Amino acid sequence: MTGPAPRGRPHQAAGIVGFLALAVAISATCTKIPTDPTLVFSLAVDSLPGPSVVAGDTLRDTNGVATPLSGRAYNIQNQVLPNVHVQFLSLSPDQLTVSAKNFAIGTASGDSIVRVLADANGLQSLPFNVPVVLKPNNLVFADSDSISSAALSLTTPDSDVSAALNVLLIHQPDTVGADSVTRSYIVHYQITYPASAAKGMGTPSDSTLPAYLIEADGQPSRTDTTDGNGMGSRVVHFSVAQFQPKSVDSIVVMATAVYRDSVIAGSPRRFVIHYTAP
């Protein structure tokens, strides 16, 4: 025979069990939302294939291939609805139009950031920006002293990076008018000498490469997108030990911009960085 249970506890326990049962029941009945699986429940919009559209041209990927905007519609079950067309819409059609097949086309007068959204059977995406930029005509050095050695004496552990290798992407109007710049446009950088540095980007922990290209925050990167002033920039990171025992050497970096299949005039810009051992 067991003794009486402490007062209150069975009641309390029953209450807790009841509460838990109720919570489970609510959860079980409500987790599935009864929604038609043929209806659009959510959208996925893919990243832009390139950073901008050139005025008078179609949006192109980083290889210069005309590429449409793309996205997908999903149902409540997280399945793609293959028969639902996702149509993109420009909110500034005087600057950018979008064709029925979602090719984004910059108008001839385009030079602004245009908001675009996607629509699938009435569900609209949040708007995103598509820059329409002036056609790039010329790649030039941004600084008169672009070929620098003073900053590369490598006399302290902190001086294992070069000065910034800055270029400007220039737009020259077809008619009379002042030059301006092309922003949001890709500039490629490549180390061409020493050959051992040309093979890859390297990583911050890769001490086997004598040099590699980095962006402002130190991450390896060989590609930049011009800023609002039309400037592209990368920096060379050195592994000092890889240059020993040479006391004098040089590193050559090429900066190139391409429009469609052709390099832009002035490309490649050649930076020669002179290395002097500490």
Next chain:
Amino acid sequence: MGQILSVVSQKGGVGKTTTAVNLAAAFARRGLRTLLVDVDPQGAVRYGAGLRRGHATRGFFDYITGQSGLREIILPTQLPWLRVLLVGTVTEAANHAGYQSLVADTDMLRDVLTEARSRCDIVIVDTPPGLGPIVHRALEASQHALVTLQCEPLALQTTPQILRAIQEIAAINSELTLDGILLTMYEESNPACLRVAEYVRTHLPADMVLDIVVPRSAAAADAFAAGQPVVLRNPADPASQAYVNLATLLAERFQ
């Protein structure tokens, strides 16, 4: 590169997790790659984010203690572009001091958020209430902060503290912007609530308090109980519409 938005408040129970969950769902439903990160050891995100049945319970805590890899703790949801990183098994512990120390003394939160930022359009961080080390760390890694403020008198007394903290962290993290104070659980029929809203709008700079308010809504509470964001479960509900409007506003600001 995406943006990191931390949802913060001095006081608990003011709609922070509900806001984080619904903003994340509103962003993801409309095409943005979104990660919702829960760093609050209370771990409430798991109850309302629409996670699939039988999901893993490990999360950020288990990652920073070396028990899990990132890949296995980024959880799918019913939205293809919404992923969730739960706070993990620390929710089961009685004492969260060890977790707090780990977050405070290491750069792991910053590293995780920075990595997430490189892969997502938006990273939303649900933080614990108050101004502890976890909130500091989250704000140090964020570009944006959103303060939730429940429309009740006590909330007013705590607002200056959180604003001061954001100001202090902005001195260290120059990228950090206060996107605004979001009034939550707003009830037009409640005079006390109206007085609080009016007081806040009168005494704080006009652009600091968002015009969008989130009404108190039975649908929102029901949705959370059902494990779903209200913006998905009941899109026509006024609270849902407030969150969608807020997501639209923020998405435009973030570009």
